[in-house]
Amino acid sequence: MTYILAFLIGGLICGLGQLILDNTTFTPGHMLVLFTVLGAVLGGIGLYEPLIKLAGAGALIPVSGFGSSLVRGVMVESQKLGWVGLLTGVFEFTGLGLAAAVFFGTIIALIFTPRS
Amino acid sequence: MEGKGPLASDFDVILPDLAMGQRTPERAETKILEEACNIALSAANLKPEDLEYMLAGDLLSQIISSSFAARQITAPYLGLYGACSTAAESLILGAMLIDGGFADTVLAATSSHYQTAERQYRYPIELNIQRKVTAQVTVTGASAAILKSQGTGPRITCATVGRVIDLGIKDSSDMGSAMAPAAADTLFWHLSDTNTRPEDYDLVLTGDLGRVGTVMLGEVLKDKGIVLGPNYNDCGLMIFSQDQDVGAGGSGCACSGVVAMGHIYKSMLRGLIKKVLLISTGALFSPLSFQQGETIPGIAHALVIEQA
Amino acid sequence: MPLDEAELGRRQARYQEIVKQNKPRPPILRNFLLAFVVGGAICVIGQAVLEFFTARGLTVDEAAGPTLAVMIFLGALATGLGIYDDLGELSGAGAAVPITGFSNTIVAAAMDFKREGYVLGMGSKMFIIAGPVLVFGIVSAVLIGIIRMLAT
Numbered sequence: 045m046t047y048i049l050a051f052l053i054g055g056l057i058c059g060l061g062q063l064i065l066d067n068t069t070f071t072p073g074h075m076l077v078l079f080t081v082l083g084a085v086l087g088g089i090g091l092y093e094p095l096i097k098l099a100g101a102g103a104l105i106p107v108s109g110f111g112s113s114l115v116r117g118v119m120v121e122s123q124k125l126g127w128v129g130l131l132t133g134v135f136e137f138t139g140l141g142l143a144a145a146v147f148f149g150t151i152i153a154l155i156f157t158p159r160s
Numbered sequence: 161m162e163g164k165g166p167l168a169s170d171f172d173v174i175l176p177d178l179a180m181g182q183r184t185p186e187r188a189e190t191k192i193l194e195e196a197c198n199i200a201l202s203a204a205n206l207k208p209e210d211l212e213y214m215l216a217g218d219l220l221s222q223i224i225s226s227s228f229a230a231r232q233i234t235a236p237y238l239g240l241y242g243a244c245s246t247a248a249e250s251l252i253l254g255a256m257l258i259d260g261g262f263a264d265t266v267l268a269a270t271s272s273h274y275q276t277a278e279r280q281y282r283y284p285i286e287l288n289i290q291r292k293v294t295a296q297v298t299v300t301g302a303s304a305a306i307l308k309s310q311g312t313g314p315r316i317t318c319a320t321v322g323r324v325i326d327l328g329i330k331d332s333s334d335m336g337s338a339m340a341p342a343a344a345d346t347l348f349w350h351l352s353d354t355n356t357r358p359e360d361y362d363l364v365l366t367g368d369l370g371r372v373g374t375v376m377l378g379e380v381l382k383d384k385g386i387v388l389g390p391n392y393n394d395c396g397l398m399i400f401s402q403d404q405d406v407g408a409g410g411s412g413c414a415c416s417g418v419v420a421m422g423h424i425y426k427s428m429l430r431g432l433i434k435k436v437l438l439i440s441t442g443a444l445f446s447p448l449s450f451q452q453g454e455t456i457p458g459i460a461h462a463l464v465i466e467q468a
Numbered sequence: 469m470p471l472d473e474a475e476l477g478r479r480q481a482r483y484q485e486i487v488k489q490n491k492p493r494p495p496i497l498r499n500f501l502l503a504f505v506v507g508g509a510i511c512v513i514g515q516a517v518l519e520f521f522t523a524r525g526l527t528v529d530e531a532a533g534p535t536l537a538v539m540i541f542l543g544a545l546a547t548g549l550g551i552y553d554d555l556g557e558l559s560g561a562g563a564a565v566p567i568t569g570f571s572n573t574i575v576a577a578a579m580d581f582k583r584e585g586y587v588l589g590m591g592s593k594m595f596i597i598a599g600p601v602l603v604f605g606i607v608s609a610v611l612i613g614i615i616r617m618l619a620t
Binding site for chain 1: 496516517518535536548549561575582598601605608610613
């Protein structure tokens with residue numbers, strides 16, 4: 045059941061992104077920024093967490109999930125640490141992903157060269 | 161990919177891959193251009209020191225492919241930039257140098273490379289980007305032509321240098337539409353200057369308007385009362401076949417270069433066509449101007465090539 | 469003959485009308501379905517990875533991090549093998565929106581710019597596409613945090 049929901053919700057988020065690309069002058073970069081900020085806003089008003097509960101990876105894997113993770117870290121940390129938490133919290137849940145992207149990115153780039 | 165297109169048999173060399181055994185794609189482009197120049201020289205039984213001028217240009221910033229290739233060719237060199245119209249620009253200037261009595265033997269060359277153009281104008285090669293339906297694919301290749309004051313081959317008999325025309329297109333994934341008004345303008349002035357009609361030519365050939373740009377050209381010409389018949393074609397449409405996945409067709413300096421100096425030149429030698437009007441088109445923008453929201457100006461240069 | 473601004477404006481308006489009428493439209497339904505299916509499929513793979521971790525006793529919140537790391541690795545590997553750009557050509561946002569696409573932007577830029585050197589090329593240009601996502605994501609997250617603190 046979760047697999048079906050992950051497919052449907054994840055697919056819908058991506059499909060929405062495609063509609064934006066095809067119907068506006070947005071570049072993929074603009075679209076990704078929009079989705080990240082939207083995810084952050086939805087996370088901020090408490091709507092993204094239920095979506096992750098419902099669809100699991102379907103809400104976590106799209107870049108909007110990254111936006112909501114940024115906000116979740118900020119909210120968790122700022123409750124613990126106050127104002128300092130606003131800044132330390134940003135990388136609370138996303139730090140792992142960022143470090144992974146930079147690390148794997150460097151390794152892969154050292155091994156492979158662009159082809160097509 | 162060009163080597164699998166319909167014109168492959170008229171190219172002197174089909175490249176095995178994009179890298180050409182070089183460390184960077186920029187070096188590969190220089191290498192391709194050098195080879196094209198050397199093939200043209202040996203076909204004409206000339207040595208580099210016989211050249212009085214080398215006229216060349218490409219798409220990269222500060223036209224490094226041409227200048228680096230000229231480092232190897234060692235002929236007196238004039239670098240040109242006319243974006244994708246450079247093929248015609250170099251031929252026209254070469255013909256003018258000879259006609260004015262300033263030279264007897266001129267090399268006119270140009271190149272473009274899919275990867276170098278993508279890197280400069282668009283995105284990293286391996287990025288997940290979907291090509292828009294209007295977008296074209298930069299042709300990887302190089303062309304070189306030797307122009308001489310005497311001889312028996314096809315001759316450049318007439319040329320019309322185009323004006324920069326900008327009708328406010330901003331979409332860099334739709335260069336055909338950005339360049340079509342320039343092609344229409346140059347064609348209009350060429351026909352009225354020479355008092356000819358499109359039917360007077362065996363072939364009217366635009367550079368790289370692609371599937372979208374050719375439609376726009378037809379629409380703009382309709383307003384000027386010019387109708388292009390079945391003798392009209394576009395290099396960007398000719399170089400690839402329909403079933404190759406190339407968006408709206410080919411583009412780049414090499415597009416009109418290799419089609420004109422490969423396919424058209426050989427067709428003329430075979431006597432299939434006698435009089436060709438070539439209109440190379442170029443989009444005169446840079447990644448910087450595009451990001452700053454400037455519109456994309458177009459240019460087109462026309463020349464008539466005749467085989468007696 | 470100097471440029472006649474008013475005449476140019478008229479010609480521009482006329483031409484933009486021509487372009488608008490004759491420009492081919494993207495196959496919106498086909499593109500949407502491809503993005504939907506490919507994006508959904510990537511999320512299903514993610515779900516399988518997530519459940520692999522939760523089956524080993526992690527809560528969903530705890531498993532999210534390792535899941536993202538695995539997906540980022542898969543995206544990076546597919547980019548290195550030259551598969552991911554074809555996936556992007558096929559499915560557009562279906563490949564761009566998932567975290568694997570984020571990973572692809574970083575790896576693709578790193579691979580491309582390493583020829584301009586490891587420090588000034590690869591190192592400095594790695595975030596050429598992913599950078600804006602980080603900048604605007606972080607700025608909006610901190611702003612939202614401030615608003616939440618002021619509101620409560």
